Amino acid sequence: xxxxxxxxxxxxxxxxxxxxxxxxxxxxxxxxxxxxxxxxxxxxxxxxxxxxxxxxxxxxxxxxxxxxxxxxxxxxxxxxxxxxxxxxxxxxxxxxxxxxxxxxxxxxxxxxxxxxxxxxxxxxxxxxxxxxxxxxxxxxxxxxxxxxxxxxxxxxxxxxxxxxxxxxxxxxxxxxxxxxxxxxxxxxxxxxxxxxxxxxxxxxxxxxxxxxxxxxxxxxxxxxxxxxxxxxxxxxxxxxxxxxxxxxxxxxxxxxxxxxxxxxxxxxxxxxxxxxxxxxxxxxxxxxxxxxxxxxxxxxxxxxxxxxxxxxxxxxxxxxxxxxxxxxxxxxxxxxxxxxxxxxxxxxxxxxxxxxxxxxxxxxxxxxxxxxxxxxxxxxxxxxxxxxxxx
Amino acid sequence: xxxxxxxxxxxxxxxxxxxxxxxxxxxxxxxxxxxxxxxxxxxxxxxxxxxxxxxxxxxxxxxxxxxxxxxxxxxxxxxxxxxxxxxxxxxxxxxxxxxxxxxxxxxxxxxxxxxxxxxxxxxxxxxxxxxxxxxxxxxxxxxxxxxxxxxxxxxxxxxxxxxxxxxxxxxxxxxxxxxxxxxxxxxxxxxxxxxxxxxxxxxxxxxxxxxxx
Numbered sequence: 149x150x151x152x153x154x155x156x157x158x159x160x161x162x163x164x165x166x167x168x169x170x171x172x173x174x175x176x177x178x179x180x181x182x183x184x185x186x187x188x189x190x191x192x193x194x195x196x197x198x199x200x201x202x203x204x205x206x207x208x209x210x211x212x213x214x215x216x217x218x219x220x221x222x223x224x225x226x227x228x229x230x231x232x233x234x235x236x237x238x239x240x241x242x243x244x245x246x247x248x249x250x251x252x253x254x255x256x257x258x259x260x261x262x263x264x265x266x267x268x269x270x271x272x273x274x275x276x277x278x279x280x281x282x283x284x285x286x287x288x289x290x291x292x293x294x295x296x297x298x299x300x301x302x303x304x305x306x307x308x309x310x311x312x313x314x315x316x317x318x319x320x321x322x323x324x325x326x327x328x329x330x331x332x333x334x335x336x337x338x339x340x341x342x343x344x345x346x347x348x349x350x351x352x353x354x355x356x357x358x359x360x361x362x363x364x365x366x367x368x369x370x371x372x373x374x375x376x377x378x379x380x381x382x383x384x385x386x387x388x389x390x391x392x393x394x395x396x397x398x399x400x401x402x403x404x405x406x407x408x409x410x411x412x413x414x415x416x417x418x419x420x421x422x423x424x425x426x427x428x429x430x431x432x433x434x435x436x437x438x439x440x441x442x443x444x445x446x447x448x449x450x451x452x453x454x455x456x457x458x459x460x461x462x463x464x465x466x467x468x469x470x471x472x473x474x475x476x477x478x479x480x481x482x483x484x485x486x487x488x489x490x491x492x493x494x495x496x497x498x499x500x501x502x503x504x505x506x507x508x509x510x511x512x513x514x515x516x517x518x519x520x521x522x523x524x525x526x527x528x529x530x531x532x533x534x535x536x537x538x539x
Numbered sequence: 540x541x542x543x544x545x546x547x548x549x550x551x552x553x554x555x556x557x558x559x560x561x562x563x564x565x566x567x568x569x570x571x572x573x574x575x576x577x578x579x580x581x582x583x584x585x586x587x588x589x590x591x592x593x594x595x596x597x598x599x600x601x602x603x604x605x606x607x608x609x610x611x612x613x614x615x616x617x618x619x620x621x622x623x624x625x626x627x628x629x630x631x632x633x634x635x636x637x638x639x640x641x642x643x644x645x646x647x648x649x650x651x652x653x654x655x656x657x658x659x660x661x662x663x664x665x666x667x668x669x670x671x672x673x674x675x676x677x678x679x680x681x682x683x684x685x686x687x688x689x690x691x692x693x694x695x696x697x698x699x700x701x702x703x704x705x706x707x708x709x710x711x712x713x714x715x716x717x718x719x720x721x722x723x724x725x726x727x728x729x730x731x732x733x734x735x736x737x738x739x740x741x742x743x744x745x746x747x748x749x750x751x752x
Contacts, residue, residue, distance in 0.1 A: 531545065535545060
């Protein structure tokens with residue numbers, strides 16, 4: 149029994165030692181087998197746009213790199229799989245062989261058909277004699293649009309006066325957007341389009357428009373914000389309600405003392421009168437013209453009359469010549485002037501004229517007169533012929 | 540004298556043997572000038588009436604001066620045209636190696652004005668008829684007179700007057716052909732060319748004035 153215990157201990161350690169050496173040998177054999185498989189990895193993965201919006205189409209570019217220093221790897225297949233994001237492009241089969249340290253970029257087209265959230269598509273790389281790779285990467289789908297709002301607008305907007313409207317565009321998205329521009333189709337708003345360009349994440353830009361209403365009343369100015377997320381266009385609309393009232397200070401041109409002097413026969417009228425500025429601001433470069441209308445034609449020497457600067461509470465005389473044809477009794481006048489900002493204003497007035505009778509005789513040729521001319525012509529021709537016969 | 544109308548060739552053939560005398564031609568031109576002056580007086584009166592609104596009452600007497608001055612200008616213009624025509628004919632005939640003094644040319648051109656006396660009388664009657672029947676507008680701006688007179692100048696009666704003037708001018712031109720032939724000793728053909736050039740220009744200008752062209 150005294151010998152049995154040491155023997156048992158010896159056997160125990162022997163068995164342990166044998167078992168340990170067996171496992172070690174097995175491990176060594178296994179390592180030897182894996183050393184034959186080459187090592188490849190995904191060295192880079194780029195998603196464009198970085199954060200697609202719902203239904204945006206984008207691209208994923210993955211770079212497969214051969215990590216071996218002395219051995220080439222033949223890539224058999226690269227495919228992308230995703231449950232949330234739709235992969236539009238096909239897998240790559242036998243895209244090529246990678247030399248030692250070489251890499252290969254492959255692009256997949258995706259479409260974010262899913263709700264907002266973070267998705268993890270997988271890229272699977274199978275290489276001949278290489279380890280298979282399953283690489284997951286995050287794609288954030290964020291449908292937050294750009295915001296557009298009114299930054300500043302005058303409290304009072306008057307007809308005929310220019311009002312500056314400032315709009316601010318913000319980018320609450322996690323990525324940059326490009327081709328940002330604001331467009332309006334309203335004819336009294338200048339400019340019709342403001343291009344902002346690239347707008348970084350969490351950044352904002354201000355765009356200024358100038359609104360010059362010609363009439364008072366309620367207006368809804370519609371602006372359309374357009375931008376690109378990757379290659380996808382998106383739009384956001386903004387409607388700005390404005391109330392335009394009559395200006396209390398602007399130039400107010402009125403005509404008084406209108407007289408028309410007719411030149412019968414020609415139906416030419418000389419229209420004279422005074423143009424008065426009843427407003428509180430000066431009217432610059434005042435020009436009076438005869439408006440376009442059928443049967444109305446401006447005549448020299450005063451086809452147009454340049455009044456020039458007309459200060460508040462000031463007046464100037466004017467003169468226009470116009471030919472009126474047919475039964476026209478209204479002559480359109482156009483009064484153009486500019487405000488201090490150089491904005492052109494145009495007012496239309498109508499002057500009534502009375503139709504006149506002809507200057508000269510009725511225009512009919514008396515028959516005896518025609519006969520006399522004929523007789524004279526015969527006489528002259530006869531005398532000339534006679535003189536040549538006699539010579 | 541009637542022979543100049545019926546047989547100008549014979550008239551000038553005989554006349555070139557006589558001493559050069561400008562008395563009768565000058566008298567003919569003067570008569571034409573007076574007749575033209577009468578017509579111009581009527582037109583001047585029309586213009587004065589149109590301008591009556593532009594002048595203050597104390598300056599109304601000036602209006603009568605317009606008619607008289609217009610008539611005087613017409614008389615002077617008749618002599619100027621006589622000389623101008625003679626100069627043109629004399630100059631053009633030089634191309635055909637014409638010989639003879641300018642004074643002779645001036646004399647014969649003056650004789651050629653005889654048919655114009657008749658046309659002057661007819662024109663004066665026509666102008667009187669036009670002026671007396673026209674409704675005359677008051678013009679306050681002298682610049683508008685041209686516009687106001689335009690329909691009158693292009694009225695059928697006035698166009699008729701232009702046509703008669705052209706006819707008689709052609710008759711005068713016919714006389715000038717034979718006058719130049721003898722005054723400058725050139726052939727009938729060359730004389731015809733000499734007269735035809737300025738006459739063609741005159742006729743075209745008159746037609747243009749009529750507004751036909």
